Amino acid sequence: MAKQNIYDNDAFYNNFKSIRSNKINFNDVIETPIITAMLPDLSGKRILDLGCGMGQHAMQYAKCGAESVLGIDISDKMLAYAKVNNSAENISYRKMAFEDIAHIDEKFDVVTSSLAFDYVENFGLLMKNIHSLLKEDGACVFSMSHPISTAYDGVYDRYTRTETGERLYANLHNYGIEGIRHIKWVVDGYELYHRTFATLVNDIVSAGFVIEECQESRVPQDMIRKYPEQFGGVVHHPDFIFFRCRKA
Numbered sequence: 001m002a003k004q005n006i007y008d009n010d011a012f013y014n015n016f017k018s019i020r021s022n023k024i025n026f027n028d029v030i031e032t033p034i035i036t037a038m039l040p041d042l043s044g045k046r047i048l049d050l051g052c053g054m055g056q057h058a059m060q061y062a063k064c065g066a067e068s069v070l071g072i073d074i075s076d077k078m079l080a081y082a083k084v085n086n087s088a089e090n091i092s093y094r095k096m097a098f099e100d101i102a103h104i105d106e107k108f109d110v111v112t113s114s115l116a117f118d119y120v121e122n123f124g125l126l127m128k129n130i131h132s133l134l135k136e137d138g139a140c141v142f143s144m145s146h147p148i149s150t151a152y153d154g155v156y157d158r159y160t161r162t163e164t165g166e167r168l169y170a171n172l173h174n175y176g177i178e179g180i181r182h183i184k185w186v187v188d189g190y191e192l193y194h195r196t197f198a199t200l201v202n203d204i205v206s207a208g209f210v211i212e213e214c215q216e217s218r219v220p221q222d223m224i225r226k227y228p229e230q231f232g233g234v235v236h237h238p239d240f241i242f243f244r245c246r247k248a
């Protein structure tokens, strides 16, 4: 099975790092507030963070009183940054792909993941493996790109705009065709996987989870007014989708 590791590409990594380090970014303004509100109480819990990247969430969870946080990621560069900038006694980082998590010999109270499952080809298998890694009644809380967003295949502009460039509405093309997308994001040839909303829900449920909550991207109106170019699109289509699932 394909395992993409574009985060170790110098150009991609440097660009991503500068986007992520800018205070006004999609992660901090949109993703983190929503996923944080969906998390169960983490105090005394054993957490597994999949696709931990630079470790910002691992650090957040450690500060919430987690007993331990294990962050796994495929990228040496992301892990190196995490180890220097987001380390704590109760955090450990391991180089590992999502596709190999069945080898982890440990059970967790909560499995989290932020904006990383777009890179997984077999989402159903991933959900089954997460289910096996959870203790009874454990929770899996994750965000990923929204199916309306991953449908984008680069053939048409994401938006139909006015003559002055204002977004009128979002375009949807090939939503019903699942599979790999090669688009331009940060670099040319960026790859992610598109699946429909029904596939996501059915894969989660087939793995043995009960879906307790689902959310879509929201942005405070004042941020849209202040930063229309970055966040104006959110009123037309959600960039991210969020699930809280319980091991049934």
Ligand SMILES: C[S@@+](CC[C@H](N)C(=O)[O-])C[C@H]1O[C@@H](n2cnc3c(N)ncnc32)[C@H](O)[C@@H]1O
Pocket: 003, 004, 005, 007, 027, 050, 051, 052, 053, 054, 055, 056, 057, 072, 073, 074, 075, 078, 096, 097, 098, 099, 113, 114, 115, 116, 119
């Ligand atoms: C958009 S970043 C998100 C990082 C972090 N969760 C955050 O919220 O800032 C996606 C992360 O997924 C990791 N990743 C991509 N494919 C992976 C795979 N097959 N196995 C493990 N990690 C992977 C990348 O290396 C990258 O660190």
